[in-house]
Amino acid sequence: MRSPPFSFKLLKIDDFEPFEISYEFPPLLEGIYLERLNRFTGSLKFENRIVNVHIPNSGRLQEVLKKGRKAYFSPKKGLKTEGFLQLIKEGEKFVSIDARIPNKLMERLLQKMVGKSKIIKREAKINGRRMDFLIEDSKRIWIETKSITLVENGFGLFPDSPTQRGREHLKELIKIKEKGEEGIIVFIVQREDAEKFSPNRKIDPEFSDLLKGAVLKGIEVFAFNCSVSLERISLYKRLEVIL
Structure with a gap:
């Protein structure tokens, strides 16, 4: 029997067990965030010394990376830094800043959703550009x-800085749709306090306009927030999308 077509439209996170769509953090060490030294390096105060950590996120993160906030990193030897920055504590909530994690969560979600007759490919190429799945x-x-x-x-707002790469991905999704294939863009908010998603027109009006145009062309847009603790990050709720 042929399995039904893949669709996010009817997806409810309640369909899965708590923490089923999760990424487990490695053991984390606590420090105090000091400053961003360059695009991918930040400094923390840790055990009465200053350490540098890799920031796995090219966004500005200005509203999250605030001096004096608790910061949590996973130590790793053999790097120019002492590990990877994973979490920032903002008030009573944790914010995951590792931009690689949404793809890990999405891959696990897709594996749960698709039938055995369907094949998932990561980093697939089209017209010389890589798409996530x-x-x-x-x-x-x-x-x-x-x-x-x-x-x-x-x-939850995207982007936090102008994104040429994001605009190019939207243009590619529109081309994909125009040739008869399907395109989906999924925004994952790596914190729990988002109730809705919207493109950040103030930061990148062109991206906002492209996203609206993509939806008119038939591109599907979905958004989720996440539950975040020192142990794991999990998909939590599907968010309303407001364009």
Whole structure:
């Protein structure tokens, strides 16, 4: 019997057990965030000394990386830094800043959702550009995932800095749709306090306009927030998308 077409439309996170779609953090050490030295390096105060850590996120993160906040990193030897910055504590909530994690969560979600007859490919190429996932279904379905750390007034906002790469991905998804295949973009807010998602028009109006245009062309847009602790990050709720 042929399995039904893949779709996020009816997905409810309640369909899964708590923490089922999760990424487990390695053991984390606590420090105090000091400053960002360059795009991918920050400094922390840790055990009465200053250590440098890799910041696995190219976004500005200005609203999250604040001096004096508790910061949690996973130590790793053999790097120019002493490990990877994973979490920042903002008030009583944790914010995951590792931009690689949404793809890990999405891959686990897709593995739960797709039938055995469908094939998931990561980093699939089209027109010389890589897209995060390709599902081989009755139609080919291309999926791009974006990481969000910025939340204002309950809205998860993307991007937090102008994103040429994000604009190019949207243009590619539109081309994909125009040739008869399917395109989906998924925004994952790596914190729990987002109730809705919206493109950040103030930061990148062109991206906002492209996203609206993509939806009119038939591109599907979905967003989720996450439950975050010192042990793990898990998909938590599907968010309303407001364009």
